[in-house]
Amino acid sequence: MLQNLREKTSGWIATVVLGLLIVPFAFVGVSDYFQQTRERPVASIGAPPTWWADAPTFWPFSALWEHQDVTQRDFRDRFEQARQTARQEQGVEFDAREFESVDNKRKVLDALIDERVQGLWAQRQGIVVSDAMVRREIAQIPAFQRDGKFDLQQYRLAVRTLSPPRTEAQFEQLVRDGLADSMLRTSIGSSSFATASETSRLIALLGERRDVSVIALPAAQPDTAAVTAAEIDAWYRSHIADYRAPETVTLEYVELDASTLPLPVVDEAALRARYEQEKKRFVSDEQRQAAHILISVPAGAAASVDAAAREKATRLVAQARAPGADFAALARANSDDTGSKAAGGDLGLVGRGALAPAFEKALFEMQPGQVSDPVRTEFGWHVIRLGQVQQGNQETFEQARATLEKELVESGRERRFQELSTKLVDDVLKNPSVLAPAAQAAGLPLKTVGPIARGQGSGVIAHPLVQRTAFSDTAIQQRMVTDPIDVGNDHSVLIRVKDHAPARQLTLAEVRDRVIAAIRADRTLKAAQKRADAVVAQVKGGQSLAAVATAQGLAAPQVLTGVPRGAPAVAEGVAEGFFTAQAPKGQKPVGSKVLPDGRAFVFVVDAVKPGTAADMGGDPAVLSRQIGQLHGFVEVESMVRTLRRTYKVEVNEANL
Incomplete structure (x- = not known):
């Protein structure tokens, strides 16, 4: 058998096969063929060699590309940092389930990829962050200082207690990457500027004021004409997203609020005893x-x-x-x-x-x-x-009585609150699928609310923590009584989902009346717009706004002078039309604005007054710098987008 094996592995055919096998091993290494359990990255970034910008990505030329991976650990660390930041910023509004959405994960990952792309570009451009720069940056971080000076022990302790914990080398690399990123943004951003004409033009636009003559047209009469079945069907199909029933829950709950508990009886002897014990407090x-x-x-x-x-x-x-x-x-x-x-x-x-x-x-x-x-x-x-x-003064018992009584009442209520809360929880644990027996044993009313959608409800039901718990998968699927939800100082609520209805598309039969009402409202607005357009046409045809108003029995035009952008002139949203109206050179801009309630306004812009630096209330040089900074930000973002198109970025969403 050994002789046969030797014969079959000899000759030119075996030599060619072995030669072909050597090529992939030379590029990727033998270990990669056997390393089946290697963690797949969340994203991979590849950049062609600087001396061959158009190098193809297919094998075997891919070995020439420079690669960086965003590992699952990299992503988990960054995602956890983002989670902590969001929790601190949003407080009780923070929704853990919503934060775990795929869209949010992609948002965090994209930011991480952008950083890696910038870092890879900076490295290839020879932008280097020295060790001295890293040390100087770390020394300036207040968390690592004691009495205003960098403290090595404080630094080591703080780094170990980060979330997630890091070694000094890992933290220094984070600082190095951050400095490289900031150097890139600073170098590009600092080269941006705004021209004098650009600044002047922006000042003129932002501070612009307009003199306007405006007439109000009466609201159109509500449409009462018949609506055909074809119109109903067409409207429903084109606005189908407007006719969905939201997810709803029906809840039963018990609310425990210390402020509503009966006032405990204040014992005079207890008050005096407490005064004697704490006399020093009242000196x-x-x-x-x-x-x-x-x-x-x-x-x-x-x-x-x-x-x-x-x-x-x-x-x-x-x-x-x-x-x-x-x-x-x-x-x-x-x-x-x-x-x-x-x-x-x-x-x-x-x-x-x-x-x-x-x-x-x-x-x-x-x-x-x-x-x-x-x-x-x-x-x-x-x-x-x-x-x-x-001299120090000792308060008498009578002087201190009100303070002592208030403290005893508050402590008594707090003690009663804790007793009732403990009893509620103990009784619920005996049978967590129902809430009524525990409420009855505690002498508290069992309340029911619903069906309610997200954001609906009042009182404690409107509290973000209650809403989040009520619509959580656990509460909906298990239908068990929740743990006490803290909604304030000595104020909590226990809830149980009695019924749940998922979001669904409403049928045409269910919303037929709403569709008809929407069609008629749309007709009314179109009629108002048609009448306003007719008035605009008359004015553009050469008639004055005052003459048109008189002919139609309307009030004389209202003259507004010096209207700034965003002013609540006439009615909400009308001033927006004043500044969007344009006209050929030598003519006054004429326009109209129809409000959702059917009222319509026609206006003529009599004069346009460009803004000045005084109108802006600031220094033009400061505005120019701000515009330059904005240009720099846009240029950096544009560069990153260009790099992402130039580099090969692969995202493995399955690993998120």
């Missing part, structure tokens, strides 16, 4: 009226500067202690404290903890009217004078 702190003269000493000043300041403070102490001395006058003449200087150094009544430790120590050791020796703080040397002393 106001001693306060002292302080005045000072500050001779400031800059931080890091030489010893000679500090000595000179102390010497000056010593002289001021002697002057302040002299009989008949005016401390306030001395402070106004000598103090470096701009906040109290004008008030003669008066700081008012202060308690412990409000001042620098050394200042406070000296102040609370003095007697009224006494002037201290010079006191050194971080600000310099102080000369302190103590005015009146306001």
